[in-house]
Amino acid sequence: MERSLRVLRELRRRGRDAFVSDDVVQDRVDRNAQLLAQACADISLHIIAASGAAAPETYADALTALGSVGVIPASLAERLAGAVRLRNILVHGYLDIDHGRLYDELGWIEDAAEFAAVVERWLEKHIDPGV
DSSP: HHHHHHHHHHHTTTOOHHHHHHHHHHHHHHHHHHHHHHHHHHHHHHEEEEEEEESSSSHHHHHHHHTTTSSSHHHHHHHHHHHHHHHHHHHTTTOOOHHHHHHHHHTTHHHHHHHHHHHHHHHHHHHHHTO
């Protein structure tokens, strides 16, 4: 997660014009956005599975479930569920990617950073260090 966050922040700092005109930058953003969203979903799935709760049907549902059980704020869960839906578009190529719009929506990467920090604090409180 840290690497993807670092890469995405750096590429975003270059500005929208540089982003939409550079295929190499777009490919790096596509891949790192995919990895970051997937990491959020995977972490959510692991925590939900460990809790014994029913498995969510989709990755977006996994984020929502994590919010509903109080691991992360529900508003953060909803925002990241949207990022996971974006991941599906990137991975499966459902649509041609509008990289201008993708750039405009990259603010969600800060939600992913918040997710990592909140989950880390939650795990410190709920996981036995002797395990």
